[in-house]
Every structure is written in C-alpha cells, then in structure tokens.
Amino acid sequence: xxxxxxxxxxxxxxxxxAEKIDALLLTALPNIRYLTGFSGSSALLIATQADILFxxxxxxxxxxxxxxxxxxxxVIEPTSLWTGLWDRLPRLPSAEVVGFExxxxxxRDFQRLLSEGSRWQWRPQLGLVEDLxxxxxxxxxxxxxxxxxxxxxxxxxxxxxxxxxxSELEVAGILEKALRDEGSQEAPxxxxxxxxxxxxxxxxxxxxxxIERGDFVLLDFGAQFNGYCSDITRTLVVGAATDEQREIYxxxxxxxxxxxxxxxxxxxxxxxxxxxxxxxxxxGHGAEFGHSLGHGLGLEVHEAxxxxxxxxxxxxxxxxxxxxxxxxxAGWGGVRIEDDVHLSATGPTxxxxxxxxxxxxx
Amino acid sequence: xxxxxxxxxxxxxxxxxAEKIDALLLTALPNIRYLTGFSGSSALLIATQADILFxxxxxxxxxxxxxxxxxxxxVIEPTSLWTGLWDRLPRLPSAEVVGFExxxxxxRDFQRLLSEGSRWQWRPQLGLVEDLxxxxxxxxxxxxxxxxxxxxxxxxxxxxxxxxxxSELEVAGILEKALRDEGSQEAPxxxxxxxxxxxxxxxxxxxxxxIERGDFVLLDFGAQFNGYCSDITRTLVVGAATDEQREIYxxxxxxxxxxxxxxxxxxxxxxxxxxxxxxxxxxGHGAEFGHSLGHGLGLEVHEAxxxxxxxxxxxxxxxxxxxxxxxxxAGWGGVRIEDDVHLSATGPTxxxxxxxxxxxxx
Numbered sequence: 044x045x046x047x048x049x050x051x052x053x054x055x056x057x058x059x060x061a062e063k064i065d066a067l068l069l070t071a072l073p074n075i076r077y078l079t080g081f082s083g084s085s086a087l088l089i090a091t092q093a094d095i096l097f098x099x100x101x102x103x104x105x106x107x108x109x110x111x112x113x114x115x116x117x118v119i120e121p122t123s124l125w126t127g128l129w130d131r132l133p134r135l136p137s138a139e140v141v142g143f144e145x146x147x148x149x150x151r152d153f154q155r156l157l158s159e160g161s162r163w164q165w166r167p168q169l170g171l172v173e174d175l176x177x178x179x180x181x182x183x184x185x186x187x188x189x190x191x192x193x194x195x196x197x198x199x200x201x202x203x204x205x206x207x208x209x210s211e212l213e214v215a216g217i218l219e220k221a222l223r224d225e226g227s228q229e230a231p232x233x234x235x236x237x238x239x240x241x242x243x244x245x246x247x248x249x250x251x252x253x254i255e256r257g258d259f260v261l262l263d264f265g266a267q268f269n270g271y272c273s274d275i276t277r278t279l280v281v282g283a284a285t286d287e288q289r290e291i292y293x294x295x296x297x298x299x300x301x302x303x304x305x306x307x308x309x310x311x312x313x314x315x316x317x318x319x320x321x322x323x324x325x326x327g328h329g330a331e332f333g334h335s336l337g338h339g340l341g342l343e344v345h346e347a348x349x350x351x352x353x354x355x356x357x358x359x360x361x362x363x364x365x366x367x368x369x370x371x372x373a374g375w376g377g378v379r380i381e382d383d384v385h386l387s388a389t390g391p392t393x394x395x396x397x398x399x400x401x402x403x404x405x
Numbered sequence: 406x407x408x409x410x411x412x413x414x415x416x417x418x419x420x421x422x423a424e425k426i427d428a429l430l431l432t433a434l435p436n437i438r439y440l441t442g443f444s445g446s447s448a449l450l451i452a453t454q455a456d457i458l459f460x461x462x463x464x465x466x467x468x469x470x471x472x473x474x475x476x477x478x479x480v481i482e483p484t485s486l487w488t489g490l491w492d493r494l495p496r497l498p499s500a501e502v503v504g505f506e507x508x509x510x511x512x513r514d515f516q517r518l519l520s521e522g523s524r525w526q527w528r529p530q531l532g533l534v535e536d537l538x539x540x541x542x543x544x545x546x547x548x549x550x551x552x553x554x555x556x557x558x559x560x561x562x563x564x565x566x567x568x569x570x571x572s573e574l575e576v577a578g579i580l581e582k583a584l585r586d587e588g589s590q591e592a593p594x595x596x597x598x599x600x601x602x603x604x605x606x607x608x609x610x611x612x613x614x615x616i617e618r619g620d621f622v623l624l625d626f627g628a629q630f631n632g633y634c635s636d637i638t639r640t641l642v643v644g645a646a647t648d649e650q651r652e653i654y655x656x657x658x659x660x661x662x663x664x665x666x667x668x669x670x671x672x673x674x675x676x677x678x679x680x681x682x683x684x685x686x687x688x689g690h691g692a693e694f695g696h697s698l699g700h701g702l703g704l705e706v707h708e709a710x711x712x713x714x715x716x717x718x719x720x721x722x723x724x725x726x727x728x729x730x731x732x733x734x735a736g737w738g739g740v741r742i743e744d745d746v747h748l749s750a751t752g753p754t755x756x757x758x759x760x761x762x763x764x765x766x767x
Contacts, residue, residue: 083608084608101695102606102607102608102695102696103608105605105606105735106606122715143512145511145512145513145516146511146512146513147511148511148512149507149508149509149510149511149512150505150507150508150510150511150512150515150529151507151508151529151531153512153515154507154529167512167513167516169513212585212586212588212589212590213585213586215585216581216582216583216584216585216586217582217585219578219581219582219585220578220579220581220582221578222578223574223575223577223578223579223581223611224574224575224578226574226613227574228574228610228611228612229595229610230592230595233591233592243467244464244467244468245464246445246446246464246465248590248591249585249590250590251588333463333464334464353484373467
C-alpha cells in the first residue's frame with residue numbers, strides 16, 4: 044500500500060509539473076482514496092511537490108489514523124472542511140498556482156475559491172488523477188479479481204433459487220444476501236433484476252413484478268472489495284427457452300466472446316465497440332443494441348476509459364473494462380452478457396469466470 | 406400525483422417571480438424527481454412561467470412516457486443532454502434571465518453556461534426547490550411512513566437472527582434480504598452494522614468482524630418506497646448487558662424520548678438539538694455525543710432541515726426529521742437510537758414504530 048501510494052503521488056507530481064501548476068486541490072473522493080487510501084465520505088486533499096495536506100471532519104479521526112497514518116499532514120476540522128483549507132493553505136509556501144477538479148467541484152464551492160481563496164491563482168483541471176487511475180497496477184487488478192470472484196460466487200448461489208412466483212425485489216434480496224455472504228463490502232450500484240418485458244429496459248431496477256415461466260431474467264450487479272468494484276450481467280430463461288430467445292441470446296453471446304477475446308490495449312475505445320457492434324449489425328440487430336459496449340471500472344464502477352462509438356482515445360495497458368453487448372426489444376425483453384476484462388500487455392484476461400451458456404432454470 | 410406536481414410547479418413559479426428570474430435550469434435529480442416524478446439517473450429540466458422542458462437520453466424513452474406523460478415537453482437526446490438544451494432553450498422566448506442550481510452544477514458544466522449559453526443571463530440559486538421539499542404533503546408522508554414500515558418490519562425479522570459467530574457483513578446481508586422481502590425498492594445508503602468497539606465509529610460500515618457475546622451491535626439503515634426514504638438506528642446487546650452498557654443505553658433512550666416527543670415545527674434546528682443534548686450533558690456525556698441530533702429526510706436520506714448546534718432556521722410544518730442521539734466511547738463501543746418524526750401542525754408523530762427497550766439477543 045505504502046509503496047503504491049508513493050508511486051501514485053510521484054506520478055501525480057509529474058503531471059503537476061507538466062500542467063505548470065504548483066498544487067492540486069482534490070475534491071473527488073475516489074481520487075482522494077486512490078492517492079491516500081482514505082475510504083470515508085468527507086475530505087479535501089492538497090498535493091504540492093513537497094507536501095500533502097489532508098482535511099477531514101471529526102467523524103473520521105480514528106479511521107484516518109489507521110488509513111493514512113503519516114503519509115499526509117492530517118487536519119481534523121471541527122466545522123467546515125473549507126475553513127480548514129483556508130487556515131492551512133497559506134502555510135504551503137510553494138502553492139501559488141493551484142489546480143482544481145473542474146468535473147468534481149460544484150459552482151457554490153468554486154465561488155469559495157474566488158472569494159476566500161482570492162490570493163491564489165486557480166486553474167481548472169480535467170481528469171488528472173482519473174488518467175492515472177486508468178492503468179491498474181497488480182494490486183488493483185487483484186482486488187478487482189476478488190470483487191469479481193465474490194460476484195460470480197454469489198451468482199452461482201442465486202441461479203438455482205430463481206423460480207416463477209418470486210418478485211424481482213425478492214430475487215434482488217437473495218442476491219444481496221449472497222453477495223454479503225461471499226464478502227462484498229458494499230454494492231457498487233443497486234442490483235438490476237429485470238424480468239420478462241422489463242429486460243428490455245437497459246437501466247431497469249428491481250420491481251415488484253412477479254417472475255413468470257418463459258421470462259428472461261436479466262441480472263446486472265457488482266461486488267466491492269477494499270474499494271474496488273466488479274460488474275457482471277447474465278441473462279437466463281425461466282423454464283425452456285423459445286427458439287427466438289435462444290437465437291437472440293446466441294448472437295449476444297457471440298458478440299461478447301468476440302469482443303472479450305479480441306479487445307486489446309492500444310486499440311481505440313471506438314474500435315473495441317465495433318468488435319461487438321459489427322457482429323450484431325451483421326446479424327441484423329444493430330438498432331436493438333442501443334448503448335455502448337463498455338466502460339472502465341476500478342474504484343468507481345464507471346470510470347475511464349469508454350468503449351463507445353465516440354471514444355477516440357486508445358485503451359491503456361492495465362485498464363480493466365466491461366464488455367457488455369445487448370439486444371433489447373420493447374415489449375418482448377432483452378439479453379445482455381457482461382464481463383470484466385483486464386487489458387494486460389500480452390492480451391485480455393477475463394476476470395468474471397461464470398458460464399455464458401443459456402441457463403434455463405426452474 | 407398529477408395534482409401534487411401541478412401544486413409544486415406553481416409553488417416553484419412563485420419562487421421564480423420572487424427571485425426575479427424567468428426560468429430555472431435544474432440539474433439535481435431529486436429536485437427533478439420532485440417536480441416531474443422522473444426516477445431515472447440522467448435528466449435536465451427547464452421551468453419557465455409558461456413551459457416545462459425535460460431532456461433525457463434514449464435509455465429512458467419508455468420510462469419517461471410512463472412517468473412524465475404530457476406534464477412536460479420531452480426531448481430524448483441521442484448524444485449529450487447539453488446538446489438538447491442548447492437546441493431547445495432558444496425556443497422558450499420568455500427565458501432570458503435563467504437561474505441554475507449552484508450546489509448541483511459542477512464547474513465544468515458551469516463553463517458550458519458561459520460558453521455555449523452566453524446569450525442568456527445566468528443567476529446562481531441555492532435551495533429553491535429544496536426549500537419547497539422541506540414541507541412534505543400528505544402523500545409524501547404516507548410514502549415515508551411506508552418506507553418506515555418496511556424498515557421496522559425488516560428489523561423485526563433480523564433481530565432474532567443475530568448471534569455470536571456471524572460477521573457484520575453477514576448481518577448486513579440478512580438485513581438487506583429482509584428489506585427486499587418487505588418491499589424496499591432501494592437502499593438509501595449501505596446499512597451500517599457495527600459491533601463491539603466498532604459501534605463507537607459513527608460512520609462505520611459493515612466489516613468482516615465477527616460478532617461476540619457481550620457486544621453492542623448497532624444497526625443503522627433505511628428503506629426506500631417510491632423514491633422516499635426512511636432511516637432508523639437500533640443498538641442491541643448480544644447476550645446479557647453489563648450495568649455500564651445499560652446505563653449508557655438508558656441515557657440515549659431518554660434523550661431520544663425527550664427529543665422525539667418535544668420537537669415541534671417552529672422551533673429552530675438548534676433548539677431541537679438542545680432537547681437531547683442538554684439531557685446528555687446533564688448526565689455527564691456531552692463530549693461523547695459528537696454529532697448533530699438529526700436531519701430532514703424525503704426523496705433524499707439527508708436533506709433540509711438540519712437539527713444541529715449551528716442550525717438557526719426554524720423547522721417547517723410538514724418536515725420529516727430524524728432524531729438520533731448517541732454516545733460513543735473509543736475502544737468500548739457506542740449506542741445510537743434513531744427515529745423518523747413527522748412535524749405536523751399539531752405536534753410530532755413518530756413514523757418508525759419499533760421497540761426502544763434494550764434488546765438482549767442470542
């Protein structure tokens with residue numbers, strides 16, 4: 044931990060030099076966690092070439108000592124974190140031109156920089172730390188792999204328990220319990236359990252709809268381990284699949300297989316998206332695949348890079364991305380099959396090891 | 406629903422007039438949900454005296470038709486919501502001076518207002534819709550009461566299942582399943598399950614710590630029903646309580662009782678906080694009650710008003726607030742007892758009906 048934190052801080056300091064800023068004010072908690080290990084929900088961080096100043100509130104006094112130790116100067120602020128900032132920032136002599144996170148600072152707090160912080164020169168920055176986070180180190184990949192193991196083990200417990208008569212909410216509860224029993228420390232997002240025609244809604248939540256024989260049941264969920272997320276989708280059929288269900292399923296499965304075996308670091312996000320999309324289009328279902336192929340995941344369940352028709356950036360070595368093609372038809376249902384894939388220098392490694400055969404349950 | 410939406414929109418329009426703005430751009434999803442009923446995760450809303458324009462992306466096309474219908478002009482935007490805004494805003498002729506939500510617009514998007522939106526005059530606004538949300542109508546109170554019923558019914562299932570040897574994570578899983586079985590549509594926040602010395606951490610999450618005989622187990626969690634949240638905490642003892650555990654518990658229970666029976670609309674948040682705090686101080690534990698007494702809840706689990714030493718605003722008729730005194734001692738443990746209370750014109754009504762006796766389980 045200590046070594047990786049030091050490496051990350053060094054990499055950030057190189058970026059500060061490249062951007063010609065003396066310091067960076069961090070307000071995004073996942074970025075703060077990446078740099079310091081702090082897992083709480085209230086913090087400001089200032090990094091300069093010489094110093095690292097961490098400000099939180101009294102609720103985290105004990106936790107901060109455990110998680111951060113002497114890696115940063117710690118300020119426990121009894122009132123507002125901003126009070127702590129204006130009190131301590133003048134004591135960092137080298138900080139004159141200070142970057143801030145333009146995508147993670149609300150207008151109200153930006154006004155604080157212009158008023159209480161008017162003696163500094165503020166420079167909006169986009170994605171400085173997010174860029175670093177895109178390439179995962181070995182330790183991070185191991186944590187995502189453990190989150191993936193938790194998710195797939197939970198799924199193995201849940202699949203045999205799905206049957207007609209259960210509501211989607213009840214299935215979500217069974218799944219959430221299995222995730223906890225396998226060691227998930229938090230849900231990266233509320234599990235999606237979408238059955239029958241609701242499987243056609245790419246962002247359905249679980250509802251009180253009762254599962255019926257013949258339904259598709261789409262399960263999209265994740266686990267979290269030491270801050271790192273997994274994200275997996277499987278779609279099964281309750282009872283025997285119809286020919287049409289099987290046909291659609293097989294197209295999505297093949298699109299998933301092609302993309303997750305062919306995706307490579309160095310390729311653009313657009314090229315990765317095309318791997319799956321061109322196959323689905325050739326099979327005549329392009330218009331029914333209405334979302335992007337995937338996204339990066341790590342400390343957040345949606346982070347850089349994007350695998351999408353408009354994503355021109357090249358995928359970095361070390362990224363972990365989802366591959367999640369789908370076909371959706373309003374009123375009928377839908378299929379999505381999603382895996383998490385690590386893009387190592389030598390090729391892709393699938394972290395979510397769970398059958399992609401069409402499962403017929405109950 | 407339709408009537409309450411109309412009432413809310415009328416109230417907002419009065420606020421626009423009072424603030425001398427022609428329109429308000431909304432970016433906060435709970436505020437958008439309050440005004441329109443939309444429960445998705447991607448939307449912009451513009452309200453003028455004459456029009457209401459709702460912009461979302463293709464994922465929500467079906468959902469928007471169900472939830473919003475013809476209450477607003479709906480734009481399904483294939484690329485960025487902002488593209489839709491700059492395309493449609495010029496067609497709202499009365500909108501020249503436009504407010505935006507200063508606490509809910511990040512700097513990057515604020516820059517869009519200044520560049521692509523430079524032909525409008527932008528005015529930062531704080532809390533326009535949040536103020537309206539503070540007083541709940543009858544329908545909203547009924548939804549919070551249902552979320553409270555779900556939470557207390559789930560707790561009744563879980564308490565008898567807690568025993569030494571379970572991990573906090575396993576208890577969280579049992580609780581999450583019970584919440585789903587009772588009909589919770591989402592967790593307002595990840596349940597806190599904190600046992601033994603971890604009960605001293607006011608913002609602990611569930612961990613892999615194994616529960617032991619003699620432990621306090623603090624459970625702080627909520628349910629959600631049609632968007633509305635509940636939030637409850639109970640602290641129990643595994644095995645027989647010691648005299649010291651019972652003494653601390655009884656002080657917190659009495660502080661909870663005093664505050665939840667005496668809190669009134671019209672009182673300041675500070676005066677409400679004092680109801681519990683002065684009792685805990687008189688009993689000699691003021692320094693161990695390190696957080697505020699409570700907060701409002703509704704579409705968000707933390708919203709206005711605050712019940713805190715620094716809260717000068719008067720509590721409004723119709724607010725629903727938590728009453729959650731606690732005593733925490735590092736290394737030993739802690740007790741918190743939290744209820745949800747509706748402040749009607751005639752006095753407080755407790756919505757979380759669950760025993761406040763010290764429960765000794767297993």
